[in-house]
C-alpha cells in the first residue's frame with residue numbers, strides 16, 4: 748500500500764469505528780470484532796536464532812568458524828528485523844484505515860513479566876513496543892485518536908457489562924478463555940478486555956487527558 752505523507756484519511760464514525768487493542772497474550776492483538784494472530788515467523792526465527800547463537804558460543808575465539816557463525820547470527824537478526832517491520836507496517840496501516848480512534852493498553856512490560864521474565868524478551872515481545880510506537884505515529888499523521896490506557900487498568904478482570912471485578916486474575920488469565928460473571932453474562936476473555944479498553948479509552952479521550 749502506498750501512503751501519502753501527512754494526509755488525513757477520511758473521517759470515520761467515532762462510535763462505530765473505534766477500537767480497543769489488547770496486546771500480547773493469546774493473539775498478537777485483539778481488536779473490536781477481529782484478532783491479529785501472532786505471526787508464525789516470530790517463533791520460527793527465534794528457534795533459528797537460538798541455534799545459531801549456540802553454535803557461535805561453541806566456536807573457539809579468533810577462529811574462522813567463529814567469524815562465520817557471527818555473521819550468520821547477524822544475518823538472522825537483520826532478517827527478523829525486516830520481517831517484523833513489514834508485519835507491523837502492514838497491520839498498523841490497516842488499523843489506521845479502519846479506525847477513527849484506538850485505545851491501546853500501555854503494557855510493554857506485561858508480556859515479559861508473565862511469560863518469559865527470565866528468558867529475556869522473545870521476538871514477539873520485542874515487537875510490541877515498536878507496534879505501539881508505529882501505530883501512534885500513524886494516528887498522528889492521519890488524524891486518528893490515539894489513547895494509551897494505564898497498564899494498571901484491570902481490562903481482563905472487569906466485567907464490561909456490570910463493572911464488577913469478577914474476571915480471571917494473575918497468571919490464571921492466561922489459560923481462562925471464557926468466564927461467567929455474577930451478573931449472568933458469559934464473557935470471552937479477549938473480547939471483554941477489548942470492550943473495557945474501548946470504554947476506558949473513550950472516557951479518557953472525552954476527558955481530554957489522553958496522550959495524543
Ligand SMILES: [Zn+2]
Pocket residue numbers: 906907908909910911913928929930931932
Ligand atoms: Zn458482570
